[in-house]
Amino acid sequence: MNRVFIKTYGCQMNERDSEQVASSLRDRGYSVVDNEFDADVVLLNTCSVRDQAEQKAIGKAGYLAKRKKTDPNFMIGVMGCMAQNRGSELLERLPDLDLVVGTQRFHAVPDHLDHLVQSYAAQGPRPSSIVDLDEEADSQNTIKDHLPKDNQVRAFVSIMQGCNMNCAFCIVPKTRGSERSRPMEHIVEEIEELAERGVKEVTLLGQIVTSYGRREFPVVGGKSPFVQLIEKVNDIAGIERIRFTSPHPRGFKQDLVEAYRDVPKLCEYVHLPLQAGCNKTLRAMNRPYTKERYREIVESLRAVAPDMYFSTDIIVGFPGETAADFEESAEFFEDIGFDMSYIFKYSIRSGTLAADMNDQVPTGEKERRNQVLLDILSKRSLWRNQQLVGKTEEVLVEGPAKKGDRFTGKTRGYRNALFDGDERLIGQLVQLKVDRATASSIYGDLVLAGVDID
Ligand code: 5AD
Secondary structure, rough: OEEEEEEEEHHHHHHHHHHHHHHHHHHOOOOOOOOHOOOOEEEEOOOOOOOHHHHHHHHHHHHHOOOHOOOOOOOEEEEEEHHHOOOHHHHOOOOOOOOOOOOOOHHHHHHHHHHHHHHHHOOOOOOEEEEEEHHHHHHHHHOOOOOOOOOEEEEEEEEEOOOOOOOOOOHHHHHOOOOOOOOOOHHHHHHHHHOOOOOEEEEEEOOOOHOOOOOOOOOOOOOOHHHHHHHHHHOOOOOOEEEEEEEOOHOOOOHHHHHHOOOOOOEEEEOOEOOOHHHHHHHHHOOOHHHHHHHHHHHHHHHHHHEEEEEEEEEOOOOOOOHHHHHHHHHHHHOOOEEEEEEEOOOOOOHHHHHHHOOOHHHHHHHHHHHHHHHHHHHHHHHHHHHOOOOEEEEEEEEEEEOOOOOEEEOOOOOOEEEOOOOHOOOOOEEEEEEEEEEOOOEEEEOOOOOOOO
């Protein structure tokens, strides 16, 4: 009864939380397997950002529950955002769930599973479900260091939890609670350990990383706590690349812009959520900036790092977004020139401000707007990759690609690179002479002079 499979939905924060749960379960003697069929326990780590994400996980849990008929000791748990958002109501819908664990209680999963395993082993009546959705003071400090997998080159590091903004569309403040930051020295220690184990690239994670430590730590020499943290990570031997996600335009100040000039390991890539390129819609969304301010940030970044790559989140069909508002947004989206973007069709989240707004946009119209942005994005993305043909790019080798026999890695601009490689290159920075590009990847040959393949 000790084989656990964890399925993760949603964002990188969820990926990171799943890694932590996996690591704590291994420490407790469980074996974490890579598919549901070999598992005695399946844990779904869920997302609530859109209804579709919740429905997917609910569907999966329902499907898994059928297995209890033939295998009564099979256990199913739901963790994370949907657990927090829907709470014990989930059990009404899915009475076969054994475990429901919220976003501040991931570290309690091994205890709960131990308890359930014992109860099942006693072969009495089916043990009652455990629901643990408590808020936990200092839960940011329960984020324990975790071991990277073998050969893991990139790692996510959680630096804070929660969100104090009040975007009209967003359920996250409810699912993740209010903002709490981890102490800088804990984060630095964790990254030092990751570096010792061969990790070369870290992505600092938080709902709004630009708010990191703003109540806990002072500004020093004009630098925000977040920029101070980036500088400290830059000093860690073995770490070659730093990224973060996600900043908020409101907190994106000159000190962070200058970090792209002054901090060598900080990659020329930023994921900066726009949400809408029309001031009327931004206002309705409760996003406290204008498109002019957003453009100013983009321009100041291009001024210090001309090769900067931009990625964003944008929502189409927010309530009240007219066809003309959308046109304005799409034009701005094209104008900025995003190299990557997540495009979301607005989804009503009950309990948020926008859920009760008039003028909801019909599904078909959301589809259309979605497609318009996708077309702009794929054109731009192809163009950007084509600019690299004939050039040499630094690539961090990650390992064999999922399909085919090529190897894969990322450039500093987070472009996906495919090339003939070798196991011994994993974790190394190599030079790639680019000879071909698609919208999603660049292809080429490695320039191997000076690379260590002993
Ligand atoms: N509908 C659609 N997209 C949403 N997002 C957040 N809430 C919603 C919603 N109700 C998007 C935002 C956010 C990303 C993680 O998800 O763009 O940045």
